[in-house]
Amino acid sequence: MFLNFLTELRVAKIPASLKEHLTLLEALRADVIDFRVEQFYYLSRSCYVKDEGLLDRFDQVFGKVFKGIETIIDTGTAEIPEEWLRKVAELHLTEAEMADIQKLGSWDEIMATLKQRLEEQKGRHEGGNKWIGTGGTSPFGANGYNPEGVRIGQDAGRQGKAIKVWDKREFRNLDATVELGTRNIKVALRRLRRFARDGAADELDMDATVSGTAKKAYLDIVMRPERHNAVKVLLFLDVGGSMDPFIKLCEELFSAARSEFKHLEFFYFHNCPYEALWQDNRRRWTERTPTMDLLHKYPHDYKLIFVGDASMSPYEINYPGGSVEHWNEESGETWLRRMLDVYPAAVWLNPIPEASWGHGQSIQMMKTIMEDRMYPLTLGGLDGAMRELTRAR
Amino acid sequence: MRFEGTAGYVATDDLKVAVNAAATLRRPLLIKGEPGTGKTVLAGEIARSFGAPLIEWNVKSTTKAQQGLYEYDAVSRLRDGQLGDARVRDISNYIRRGKMWEAFTSPALPVLLIDEIDKADIEFPNDLLTELDRMEFDVYETGERVIAAQRPIVIITSNNEKDLPDAFLRRCFFHYIKFPDRSTMEAIVAVHFPDITGQLVREALNIFYDIREVPGMKKKPSTSELLDWLKLLMHEDLPLDVLKSRDTKTLIPPLHGALLKNEQDVMLFEKLAFMSRRGGGQG
Ligand SMILES: Nc1ncnc2c1ncn2[C@@H]1O[C@H](COP(=O)(O)OP(=O)(O)OP(=O)(O)O)[C@@H](O)[C@H]1O
Ligand SMILES: [Mg+2]
Numbered sequence: 286m287f288l289n290f291l292t293e294l295r296v297a298k299i300p301a302s303l304k305e306h307l308t309l310l311e312a313l314r315a316d317v318i319d320f321r322v323e324q325f326y327y328l329s330r331s332c333y334v335k336d337e338g339l340l341d342r343f344d345q346v347f348g349k350v351f352k353g354i355e356t357i358i359d360t361g362t363a364e365i366p367e368e369w370l371r372k373v374a375e376l377h378l379t380e381a382e383m384a385d386i387q388k389l390g391s392w393d394e395i396m397a398t399l400k401q402r403l404e405e406q407k408g409r410h411e412g413g414n415k416w417i418g419t420g421g422t423s424p425f426g427a428n429g430y431n432p433e434g435v436r437i438g439q440d441a442g443r444q445g446k447a448i449k450v451w452d453k454r455e456f457r458n459l460d461a462t463v464e465l466g467t468r469n470i471k472v473a474l475r476r477l478r479r480f481a482r483d484g485a486a487d488e489l490d491m492d493a494t495v496s497g498t499a500k501k502a503y504l505d506i507v508m509r510p511e512r513h514n515a516v517k518v519l520l521f522l523d524v525g526g527s528m529d530p531f532i533k534l535c536e537e538l539f540s541a542a543r544s545e546f547k548h549l550e551f552f553y554f555h556n557c558p559y560e561a562l563w564q565d566n567r568r569r570w571t572e573r574t575p576t577m578d579l580l581h582k583y584p585h586d587y588k589l590i591f592v593g594d595a596s597m598s599p600y601e602i603n604y605p606g607g608s609v610e611h612w613n614e615e616s617g618e619t620w621l622r623r624m625l626d627v628y629p630a631a632v633w634l635n636p637i638p639e640a641s642w643g644h645g646q647s648i649q650m651m652k653t654i655m656e657d658r659m660y661p662l663t664l665g666g667l668d669g670a671m672r673e674l675t676r677a678r
Numbered sequence: 679m680r681f682e683g684t685a686g687y688v689a690t691d692d693l694k695v696a697v698n699a700a701a702t703l704r705r706p707l708l709i710k711g712e713p714g715t716g717k718t719v720l721a722g723e724i725a726r727s728f729g730a731p732l733i734e735w736n737v738k739s740t741t742k743a744q745q746g747l748y749e750y751d752a753v754s755r756l757r758d759g760q761l762g763d764a765r766v767r768d769i770s771n772y773i774r775r776g777k778m779w780e781a782f783t784s785p786a787l788p789v790l791l792i793d794e795i796d797k798a799d800i801e802f803p804n805d806l807l808t809e810l811d812r813m814e815f816d817v818y819e820t821g822e823r824v825i826a827a828q829r830p831i832v833i834i835t836s837n838n839e840k841d842l843p844d845a846f847l848r849r850c851f852f853h854y855i856k857f858p859d860r861s862t863m864e865a866i867v868a869v870h871f872p873d874i875t876g877q878l879v880r881e882a883l884n885i886f887y888d889i890r891e892v893p894g895m896k897k898k899p900s901t902s903e904l905l906d907w908l909k910l911l912m913h914e915d916l917p918l919d920v921l922k923s924r925d926t927k928t929l930i931p932p933l934h935g936a937l938l939k940n941e942q943d944v945m946l947f948e949k950l951a952f953m954s955r956r957g958g959g960q961g
Contacts, residue, residue, distance in 0.1 A: 304848045317699045327695035335847035337854040
């Protein structure tokens with residue numbers, strides 16, 4: 286039962302390991318909490334989540350896995366949903382028994398049998414609580430299953446207002462998936478800086494190698510991480526559209542982190558990169574950099590970061606002459622692929638919420654050209670993008 | 679042994695569960711939260727409630743993990759050696775015990791606070807993994823092994839300046855102190871100022887939460903600023919309507935020095951006040 290919880294957490298990308306899981310079981314066995322569901326929620330949260338950015342996601346998973354369990358304020362007892370009990374039933378009744386009952390009649394009968402079985406267990410003082418597979422206690426009672434404390438099924442006539450702490454989603458604004466804004470820009474910057482440092486490769490430590498070799502009388506090569514400022518980035522920003530505020534934000538973000546990079550160059554494009562780009566928006570028609578020159582000028586260990594909404598007519602991507610602003614001899618796709626061929630490390634940051642990407646044909650096309658390396662402009666997306674860029678290729 | 683908050687500290691239910699889990703299983707509890715939300719004082723309150731001694735280790739950017747175990751004062755020994763001091767023969771005279779050692783050998787079960795762990799080098803938490811796990815370590819100079827008679831209750835705070843390594847996190851319980859909502863804040867205020875009038879608290883909290891909502895603030899006032907401000911307000915005995923009248927002149931709250939600690943924030947408020955006065959004049 287609880288393993289299912291763990292699985293769901295991991296599906297939701299909450300990095301809970303078996304270690305945390307065992308800690309939770311140990312805490313349950315040690316009676317850290319009483320039988321209220323809320324307490325179980327707090328305890329499991331404290332065990333599984335180690336990053337406030339994931340608390341909201343945890344709340345959602347908890348709500349999903351333990352759907353229907355509600356704490357009644359006045360009594361503090363819990364309601365267990367049918368589907369959950371169905372699982373418990375599977376554990377407590379043999380398959381044959383289940384089949385028999387099902388053949389015989391209704392779900393109610395299964396429930397009745399289950400209830401009886403659990404009562405018996407309690408009577409016999411068996412520690413054999415199979416819910417959590419440890420022979421320990423259940424979260425809803427220090428002495429194993431507690432039929433008084435738990436009601437089976439939903440009982441509409443019940444008094445009392447139901448509250449679910451996890452449904453309040455109080456940690457929503459700490460979630461790393463909310464879009465970048467002034468609120469979290471500091472955190473974003475910190476992560477970017479870290480990327481700029483961690484992205485460094487090892488270099489030869491000459492002094493240590495010489496003295497090591499002298500001491501040991503054999504060639505002793507010492508490597509050390511290259512000092513700061515090793516990462517080289519070309520940033521391509523899509524300007525002149527509805528996403529300008531986000532692009533601006535991104536520009537500011539990278540500017541603020543500028544000193545951390547060995548090289549950081551800004552280039553602008555509109556909708557899709559073609560045969561020319563520009564570095565100064567005021568002179569975008571007079572001072573243009575041919576994309577071909579760029580490919581020759583910057584070595585292939587530069588990392589490319591595109592920022593744009595990738596929202597346009599598909600022609601602008603895959604047809605010569607498709608650009609809305611000028612006549613392009615070759616399609617945007619051709620140019621983008623040329624760039625990606627030269628620079629293996631590349632990502633696309635998209636300010637449009639990831640959930641809506643499916644609706645835009647051009648977004649899907651861009652994403653495909655980028656070989657899926659498109660990330661939302663959120664803290665989490667930024668993290669993912671930076672991780673992708675530091676991946677050895 | 680259960681932590682239920684203390685007369686001087688308001689603990690929410692989720693915090694209590696986290697503290698009790700950590701205290702029962704004797705695993706470290708990692709506490710995060712906005713500045714001034716009571717992370718540091720928590721350890722002291724836990725100690726008080728358990729009647730346990732508090733051992734505080736305040737981490738700085740230069741702090742090394744080894745310092746929590748012990749330090750070997752080689753310089754003193756060298757000096758004593760030159761002076762012919764007899765102490766020099768016994769190397770243990772030059773071993774300085776750290777906070778962890780102190781906690782491991784404390785006769786009564788202690789609460790060990792490792793405050794602001796994120797200030798130290800990124801390797802710091804990793805360097806303490808085994809010691810926190812096994813609660814023992816070796817003193818190489820003397821060949822001694824220090825083993826905790828009983829595992830101390832360990833509270834660790836972080837202000838999120840650096841991410842902590844996964845291996846370290848896996849060993850901890852975690853609690854994020856959510857910024858207190860209004861009713862929790864009222865309880866906190868009551869704990870600090872039992873005699874304060876309900877009306878003053880109401881008006882002050884209105885202003886306080888409004889200020890926290892102003893976009894673009896460099897440092898939002900937190901619990902500690904609120905408490906300082908209330909103390910001043912009580913001391914000055916201002917007529918209540920100064921707080922209540924929310925016209926343009928009082929957009930900057932009275933005695934704001936206690937609430938707005940950042941020069942730029944004060945300027946921001948002056949600008950806002952100016953703009954709203956001008957807007958009001960024209961309107
Ligand atoms: N829940 C609470 N109950 C009682 N007092 C509180 C509570 N939370 C905060 N305070 C008060 O707020 C002040 C600040 O607390 P503390 O110094 O522990 O904050 P902190 O989270 O450690 O801040 P920082 O991150 O700046 O170190 C203290 O005076 C404390 O008494
Ligand atoms: Mg503190």
